[in-house]
Amino acid sequence: MDKNVIQLENLTKTYFMGDTQVHALRGVTYTIKEGDFVAIMGPSGSGKSTLMNIIGCLDKPTTGRYLLDGEDVSKYDKNRLAETRNKKLGFVFQTFNLLSRTTALENTELPLLYSNVHGRERVKRAMASLENVGLKGREHHKTNQLSGGEQQRVAIARALLNNPALILADEPTGNLDSKTGDEIMNIFRRLNEEQKKTLVIITHDPDVGAQARRRIFIRDGLIVREENT
């Protein structure tokens, strides 16, 4: 049996704004196993980002339990959440979030900069990670000398560097044309199929969602439908 990477048990999230309350999540229960590739889909305002922020240890649920890689992180304070995030998660964003005027290699090394991994080992691992996403030969290009698709590949190389339990991608193809978006999705698919990486992506785009192996549809803070391929 593959182990559970993410276990969500009856999660709720309520935002309190003065006298009003927004029930952004109203009882989400879901399990993601090692090697899964899940797309989270749903209309604007349905609670996708709220769920993503909790899964990504950027925010805490109001009630319910969240086990990440076997660890109950639901009650962790900000510092422990940040620590867990660095250790267990890799992030890919719609806007790439790379440092400008910095090379592909330097951007990729970043997650190891404050670890006790030595410089030479850091470079070796970052080079291997860049090669893994098809960027061999581009290591010393600065961010602004790379195309959008190449920048997103650097972001994926960076997300892979710590060998995280889970990679979370928020609209990873949102800023790319459809052909480049397909190339990025091919990389995700290969990482999942050949290297058994566990992936969760948020997307509005049904064509992008169709490439994941499982889809969950969220509406008004609840999972209303699941699909497996």
Ligand SMILES: Nc1ncnc2c1ncn2[C@@H]1O[C@H](COP(=O)(O)OP(=O)(O)OP(=O)(O)O)[C@@H](O)[C@H]1O
């Ligand atoms: N920080 C916040 N404070 C108060 N309400 C919030 C906050 N963040 C989100 N909400 C509300 O919670 C609900 C869910 O929002 P969320 O951002 O999770 O939706 P979403 O599915 O990501 O939407 P989109 O597709 O537009 O990004 C919405 O009604 C939103 O207005």
Ligand SMILES: [Mg+2]
């Ligand atoms: Mg959102």
